[in-house]
Amino acid sequence: xxxxxxxxxxxxxxxxxxxxxxxxxxxxxxxxxxxxxxxxxxxxxxxxxxxxxxxxxxxxxxxxxxxxxxxxxxxxxxxxxxxxxxxxxxxxxxxxxxxxxxxxxxxxxxxxxxxxxxxxxxxx
Amino acid sequence: xxxxxxxxxxxxxxxxxxxxxxxxxxxxxxxxxxxxxxxxxxxxxxxxxxxxxxxxxxxxxxxxxxxxxxxxxxxxxxxxxxxxxxxxxxxxxxxxxxxxxxxxxxxxxxxxxxxxxxxxxxxxxxxxxxxxxxxxxxxxxxxxxxxxxxxxxxxxxxxxxxxxxxxxxxxxxxxxxxxxxxxxxxxxxxxxxxxxxx
Numbered sequence: 001x002x003x004x005x006x007x008x009x010x011x012x013x014x015x016x017x018x019x020x021x022x023x024x025x026x027x028x029x030x031x032x033x034x035x036x037x038x039x040x041x042x043x044x045x046x047x048x049x050x051x052x053x054x055x056x057x058x059x060x061x062x063x064x065x066x067x068x069x070x071x072x073x074x075x076x077x078x079x080x081x082x083x084x085x086x087x088x089x090x091x092x093x094x095x096x097x098x099x100x101x102x103x104x105x106x107x108x109x110x111x112x113x114x115x116x117x118x119x120x121x122x123x124x
Numbered sequence: 125x126x127x128x129x130x131x132x133x134x135x136x137x138x139x140x141x142x143x144x145x146x147x148x149x150x151x152x153x154x155x156x157x158x159x160x161x162x163x164x165x166x167x168x169x170x171x172x173x174x175x176x177x178x179x180x181x182x183x184x185x186x187x188x189x190x191x192x193x194x195x196x197x198x199x200x201x202x203x204x205x206x207x208x209x210x211x212x213x214x215x216x217x218x219x220x221x222x223x224x225x226x227x228x229x230x231x232x233x234x235x236x237x238x239x240x241x242x243x244x245x246x247x248x249x250x251x252x253x254x255x256x257x258x259x260x261x262x263x264x265x266x267x268x269x270x271x272x273x274x275x276x277x278x279x280x281x282x283x284x285x286x287x288x289x290x291x292x293x294x295x296x297x298x299x300x301x302x303x304x305x306x307x308x309x310x311x312x313x314x315x316x317x318x319x320x321x322x
Contacts, residue, residue, distance in 0.1 A: 031140040034176070035169065096175035100168045 005065065006057060008119050013050040017043050038104050045108040048079065069120050076116070080109045125200075129181065130208045133200065136180035141165060142173045146196060149183065153195040227252050240280040243289075251293055257286065258295040261305035272296070272303045 020043035027036040052075040053068075060067035083105045090098035125133070136142060144163050148154055156174065160167045174194055177183040182201075185194050230252045234241055240257070244250045260275050261267065267275075269287075276283035276290075287303075290296040297306050 031138070034139060034172070035141060038169075096168075096171040100172040103168050 005119060006053070006068075009053055009116065010050065012115055012119070013046050013053070016046045017050075020046070038100070041101060041104050042108050045105050046112070049076070049109070049112050052076075052079075065120065069116075072116060073113070076109060076113050080106055083109075125203055125208055125211060127211060127213050130211070133180045133182060136176050136182060139173070139176075141169070142177055145170070145173055145177065146182065149194060149196040153193045155191040155193055159194075231256060238279070243280065243282065243285065250289065254286070254290050254293050254295050258290065258305055261296065261303075263305050263307050266302040266304055268302050 020039045024036045024039035024043070027033070027039060049072075053072055056068045056071040056075070060071060083102050087099060087102035087106065089095075090102060137146075141163065145159055148159055148162055154162075156167050156170050159165075159174075160170045163170070174183060174185075178185065178194075182197055183194050184197055185192050187193070230244070230249045234244055234249070234253050235256070240253060244253055257276060257279050260278070261272075272287055273283045276286045280286055287296070291298055294306050296303050298304075
């Protein structure tokens with residue numbers, strides 16, 4: 001059961017990373033290099049949380065879905081703290097470039113969390 | 125527009141989304157949400173591009189009621205590329221400074237109390253040293269060989285070698301009347317030295 005959840009989550013990460021890469025390629029071909037960088041940022045965030053899920057599985061017994069969930073959600077809470085702070089500072093100084101980068105990261109985390117909850121809770 | 129500003133502007137313009145924003149602003153001034161709708165981009169993405177365009181001097185913003193409006197800096201786009209190219213380069217000034225520093229280093233190494241310590245072996249250094257000695261000769265005046273030797277001897281005992289080398293370097297020229305200091309207008313094209321030196 002848990003292996004199936006994990007596989008679904010890993011497939012989700014892989015699909016999103018592949019989609020970012022495709023979008024990045026398209027944007028580069030369309031002479032929109034800065035927006036292509038945004039896709040790299042998005043892809044990196046998926047990569048970070050894919051690694052976090054791997055770590056959660058490794059440190060917990062692979063059968064313990066609750067332990068995996070606790071660790072993963074803890075990381076989803078912890079990691080974006082500095083991004084939120086960075087966004088707040090950028091907003092204070094009107095740095096639209098930094099704000100955009102932090103927004104992408106925070107939006108991606110929100111999406112990951114929603115997807116994780118949906119997949120993990122859907123087990124019952 | 126300085127060279128650095130021009131590079132910043134060109135870099136900024138080399139993006140399709142930013143060009144699309146400028147194409148919209150050339151029609152009329154607009155605010156972020158309107159541009160986002162027109163170009164099918166998110167408002168933060170438009171803000172990001174507008175910040176880059178503002179920093180590059182291509183766009184300015186102003187407040188109008190509740191909105192921050194953006195408008196094109198038409199003056200920037202009236203500047204011709206030829207004008208930008210003609211602008212004196214920051215890099216050229218830096219190169220001149222580096223060249224002056226190098227010259228001074230060579231001078232310090234080969235001259236002591238106004239005397240040449242040794243004739244440099246390296247062509248570039250030799251040229252710098254001979255250019256300094258050439259300053260002792262007045263433009264337009266014709267010197268006898270004896271006068272030339274005496275002037276060069278003030279710098280170094282081997283005046284014969286230096287005199288010949290200065291002619292080879294086209295700093296001095298010789299004809300039947302005597303020796304003259306070469307000014308830029310007198311420069312002989314490479315390989316044609318023998319036509320003048322008799």
